[in-house]
Amino acid sequence: MGIKSLLSKPLAWYTARQIKKWNTQAVDLQQKWMQQLISEAKGTLFGLEHGFTSIQTYDDFKNKVPVRDYEQLKPYIEKVVHGDRNILWPGKPLYFAKTSGTTSGVKYIPISKESMPAHINAARNALLLYIAETDKADFVNGKMIFLQGSPEMQEKNGVHVGRLSGIVAHHVPDYLQRNRMPSWETNCIDDWEEKVDAIVEETVNENMTLISGIPPWVQMYFDRLTAKTGKKIKDIFPNFGLFVYGGVNFEPYRAKLEASIGCKIDSIETYPASEGFIAFQDSQTEKGLLLNVDAGMFYEFIPADEYYNENPTRIWLKDVELDKNYAIILNTNAGLWGYSIGDTVKFVSKNPYRLVVSGRIKHFISAFGEHVIGEEVEHALMTVAKAENIDVVEFTVAPQVNDPDGRLPFHEWFVEFGAHRPQNMDEFRLKVDALLQKKNVYYYDLIEGNVLQPLKIREMRKDAFIDYMRSQGKLGGQNKMPRLSNDRKIADELAGLIK
Missing domain, CATH: 3.40.50.12780 (ANL, N-terminal domain)
Structure with a gap:
């Protein structure tokens, strides 16, 4: 030693x-x-x-x-x-x-x-x-x-x-x-x-x-x-x-x-x-x-589902609840005041105060009122992938309002798999969809009410996301692939990289 x-x-x-x-x-x-x-x-x-x-x-x-x-x-x-x-x-x-x-x-x-x-x-x-x-x-x-x-x-x-x-x-x-x-x-x-x-x-x-x-x-x-x-x-x-x-x-x-x-x-x-x-x-x-x-910071929290309300609830540490999604607000000894950093967190313990980062306040899909967040899509995909020994390299999700086949709208998942990919993609996507419904009651209601059809997966070619990030000038450093978009901007760019 x-x-x-x-x-x-x-x-x-x-x-x-x-x-x-x-x-x-x-x-x-x-x-x-x-x-x-x-x-x-x-x-x-x-x-x-x-x-x-x-x-x-x-x-x-x-x-x-x-x-x-x-x-x-x-x-x-x-x-x-x-x-x-x-x-x-x-x-x-x-x-x-x-x-x-x-x-x-x-x-x-x-x-x-x-x-x-x-x-x-x-x-x-x-x-x-x-x-x-x-x-x-x-x-x-x-x-x-x-x-x-x-x-x-x-x-x-x-x-x-x-x-x-x-x-x-x-x-x-x-x-x-x-x-x-x-x-x-x-x-x-x-x-x-x-x-x-x-x-x-x-x-x-x-x-x-x-x-x-x-x-x-x-x-x-x-x-x-x-x-x-x-x-x-x-x-x-x-x-x-x-x-x-x-x-x-x-x-x-x-x-x-x-x-x-x-x-x-x-x-x-x-x-x-x-x-x-x-x-x-x-x-x-x-x-x-x-x-x-x-560490020179005073934290505040706003329930994520109230963030865009005119008068959202605004609390500090002593009033947080477990397993509730909050937008985190910072006040710092560098001079940021009431500053919304854009992240959402969820407390898993109050003794001591421990949290998980659940997503970005602007990274969600709510084209139909479902308000699906990053934590939910990651949980659904990775739970099924782990159970079936499937390698997920990278992914992102966007709404598809206008189905090319003229059917109901859906969530479109762009996924790059590794060496182990799903043998039956249709079964795989339905399992992921079922878990997402279980995780998000609004999404479940939209599927059950025939407002949305179950999600679809577009399998991406090897290094598709690296190539996308390179094309955007965002390769490396602190740049990250957004998990969710509420529009088609990223999805349309990825269309040419489907396997």
Whole structure:
């Protein structure tokens, strides 16, 4: 056992005790953060315009601070980007995390000197809690790879601008820098496929012990390693034992990734966002991700089915219910206020507060009032696929209002299968449809009422989704394939990629 792994264990045990302590004080900590954020920002333009000095209670806060998405908060953010000080948070941001918005074009998410440490500490804590629980620390001695965006930065009115993963690369602790791969030069390659090939060359002969990234892009890395060597990942990297991921549900990718590796390995799920590091997996045995309640953020929640109502219910942590789908709202020490991040979550525990990410508030199908969400389609497809040993590589779903055969409308599923595909596609789709009906009563009613016919599956050719993402300029990095669309834009693009 190396010195790093030996030293990591007492730190892991100490961290576990500290986090267990704040788990028991989650509501009090959130109350503290609400008051502290308001106090620190009361002299900003936003604080002055929203009467922060008169806010005493959460009800006061709700009455003063409306829920906004990026487009609605953009007038304030534009002032910050222009270089103005004390707009949303005291002073100027440390960074802008640059992301792609669907309605706003490029989005600039402020990261302050106060908020930056939480991005680093949460990732570190996830690893330390894994060590504390499992007593497995050998991975600390080997090489670790983080498949991420370029760390190169631009400057906008005195503030550095980059992708979140690239910004974080500048703050990796010194004790991990020697273990970290790929090289700086390789990380700076913009073309994703060229970058993956360079990463393969750099890592194929290294002692890789931890690999981190979004599952579909890690799969591309694995595929190219196998193409180069003819070996399974476990034979290329015999000490590889921990996979860290975030951004998407792992389950649709698990079977293929594990087949590529050649065995099952431990994994840690994280929930990082440019707006803040919201949650991370703290246990290999408990379901859900631990809400990061002491990290400079005050969380609010709106029931997802009320989100578009004129006056939706708006609550904070102490009032959440289990197994209820909520849109998550952030207030942060980088100056985001009543900010709708666009994600939906569902709490699976309140002692401690653990959640699962259930989808995107704008990613749903409700062409007929069914309001089917990502969690439901993933559950239906992956449950049947797992039971029948079928490999699902990637998929997306869209409504088909005008059946080419003149029959009832339906949900059209575009699915790329791996080595094991359904032998009887009609039986397979009907099983998936039955599970979706069971999961969503509105969808069931529409099928039973002959408003919709059962779903149809379009089998995609190999690498169809990679080719689609390439055509959109979204190959690699933090880009993800939407699970659901309420229109035909993606579906029409995929039509030419059907097997």
